[in-house]
Amino acid sequence: MEDLILNTDHLTKTYNGVSVVDGVTLRIRRGDIYGLVGKNGAGKTTLMRMVAGLCPQSSGGFLLFGQGTAAGLRAGRSRTGCMIEAPQFFPYLSAAENLYYYCIQRGIPDKACIPEALKQVELDDTGNKKFRQFSLGMKQRLGLALALLAKPDFLILDEPINGLDPEGIAKVRKLLLFLSREKQTTILISSHILSELSQIATWYGFLHNGKLLKEESAEQVWQNCQNRLVLKVDDVPRAAAVLEQLGCRDFEVGENNTIELTEQQDNASTINQTLLKNGVLVKEIHSAGKDVETYFLELIGGSADV
């Protein structure tokens, strides 16, 4: 049971009769980096808010660390670090003072976790600088430090790289990969930057209009994206005849003597050898695909602000 960190069952949130999250059933296993993908207003933040206990669900339910009772969920949340929406802190306190406040509140006896968390997000040199003087990126990193403060088993991160510069984004990516691989921290993360998400996610959940369209592993998504084999040959009619002999039915002839196969991508070397044996010169052969963003847009059936 403990292997399922989060298990939602037809989780629904309705505001004024409109379902913002509509019957979402998803499973996040220990060690997953679960990328939640969806347009603005798809319900990603609301889903995270319900799990974090910031708003009650309208119907359905969920288990956190296998626990579904009020006390069990509270216990589960104490093992969870959250950064949902823009990080907010007391403007008149420094980074360390803000974290010290939450350390006391959460009953964390070892105050060494404060410099440790600040170092992880590279805020250890901010001294007495107050939160109100922080840049957007620094605020974001302090939010991440708070999420990491109690060394959580489960991280819920809503757009954690918002406002970060490219170097900061790379560092957060490295940190999350470190936490996942070295500390076995399970991570639920949403991001608009799908190219970034695709570098770390091991599972994806595609949300659209509050509904979970699909849950797929990163491998499945990659395979679905890498769905074409492109050949550039000197003799297209002969190549087409050879491909038909090989049993390929689903291919298209494109410009510049190219042929695109949407099947048998795994047999690239066999196809190459057979074409050469039959006197067809293969000038180029490569897999072609789409990125996660295109895959997601095709999934929801249109272009959108992801």
Next chain:
Amino acid sequence: MFNMVKAELYKNTRRPFLYILTAVCGGVIALLNSTFYFNQTLRETAMPSMLSQSYVGLFFIVLFADVVLAEELRLGTLKNTVSFGAARGTVYGGRLIAASILYIAYFVGISVVFWASGCLFMPAGPGFNGPFIANFLLRTAATLATQLSALSLALFLALLLKRNATLIFAFFGAMLLPAGLLLYLSPQGQIFSQLLSMTLIVQSTMVGRTAIEDMGVILLTSAVRFAVFAAAGMLVFHRQEVN
């Protein structure tokens, strides 16, 4: 709960609010007491009349509700607390206790200034004796009780209204409107007069003058008021979305 209170005290002792408020109010009290030095007013006549002005303390109650809760609702920092699994009742109760401790600290601070400056500037007449001091301390305790019950009301209103200006208007409205209504209705029956005497604003203004036998009613009413608004606050907060 203890950690919640401790954290609030840590936060609020690191900001100048409490120190400035205590210094300013203590300074004003010392200044007022110093004026008695020149007309040789006796302690046993000046001090009870000063106590009847203690309703002025109600003006500062909202500030204490603001620093422990309203500010957090405005800033959006409560999500950091709730998302870690703290029970809503503990979050609200912890803030109510912390606000009460801060208010008691402020109250004790200005009381010390009041006593010290009173002893310094006013001469003691024959009436300044043990029973007088006991009577005065009982009234002081009743004053503190009414003000803590007002704090419970202010914290409850802070949950409903985040904006400072709205909160201040609502707080004074909640104190004055029921009293005004009961004052209007009091010729209609004895019950309205009795209810009027139990209102926060009337009790706060009468605590220095009312008969010592009625102090129990003030203490009891204050305790009930504190408990009712604390329970109402916990109930509202339990169902409230945290942003």
